[in-house]
Amino acid sequence: MCEVVLDKDEDRNRYLAALDDDLCMEGHGGYPSGKLHWVSGTVYPDYDAAKEAIGRMGGTDSGFDDDYAVPFRDVNGIDAKPSAKMTALENRLAALRAKRAEYVAENHVNRRQSALVGCAECGSKVSRAYIRDDDRCPVCEKDMRSDTVRKRVSSFDARIRDAGKALSKEKKAWGVRNAKKAPVKWLVIPTWHV
Ligand SMILES: [Zn+2]
Known part of the structure; x- marks a missing residue:
């Protein structure tokens, strides 16, 4: 298991192809297509909330179960004047x-x-x-x-x-x-x- 942050407009197919390549090279047999679900319904307020949500979906257990990706607000990247x-x-x-x-x-x-x-x-x-x-x-x-x-x-x-x-x-x-x-x-x- 690892945690990856991607830009909102990241090319998903390219990311999945790279992941598949990496896992093949490391001897894990690649990454099955369709395993990762991009769940876009809710934008979580921060990273921790997004991680918790994926945990609730069951997507943090290693094995052959489904995986999940969810959008979140990257609060470290806020472009605003400090209070x-x-x-x-x-x-x-x-x-x-x-x-x-x-x-x-x-x-x-x-x-x-x-x-x-x-x-x-x-x-x-x-x-x-x-x-x-x-x-x-x-x-x-x-x-x-x-x-x-x-x-x-x-x-x-x-x-x-x-x-x-x-x-x-x-x-x-x-x-x-x-x-x-x-x-x-x-x-x-x-x-x-x-
Ligand atoms: Zn002493």
């Missing part, structure tokens, strides 16, 4: 990522002045020369950064996650509002006997 909220969230995300990177860089254990750094986990005293770039203890592999630093990094991570979630939500809503501007494509899931 102000989307832009703001993207900027916020970029700023948070930059601040996190800067904070991590400034707080590497090897930036400390002392000759030896203690590991709170295993008690080793690690000489500066052996402190790893990834801040892990060379003996027990635990993060050697202080609680304060780790908490601060986790707090960045939580804020980045929240902003990312808010952005996905806003993108989805924007996609729904601009659905008509998304190009229609075919999702094809050909299966073959293995």
Whole structure:
């Protein structure tokens, strides 16, 4: 089984001929004509909905059963101005990522002045020369950064996650509002006997 996205105006016969050739070459005996059904009644709102629909039709099981292709709106291809909220969230995300990177860089254990750094986990005293770039203890592999630093990094991570979630939500809503501007494509899931 594989998932193939085709343009709405793709030459179906040419696609099927190429698929038949590929499967012959791979020793699967080719692709029987008439096996694939192009079901054009409903244009599904996005890729996932199209895939679910094909699954409901039974077209994702390998074997000699029928296969299906359905049209869907390719929301990644929407040609519309991003919403102000989307832009703001993207900027916020970029700023948070930059601040996190800067904070991590400034707080590497090897930036400390002392000759030896203690590991709170295993008690080793690690000489500066052996402190790893990834801040892990060379003996027990635990993060050697202080609680304060780790908490601060986790707090960045939580804020980045929240902003990312808010952005996905806003993108989805924007996609729904601009659905008509998304190009229609075919999702094809050909299966073959293995
Ligand atoms: Zn250690």
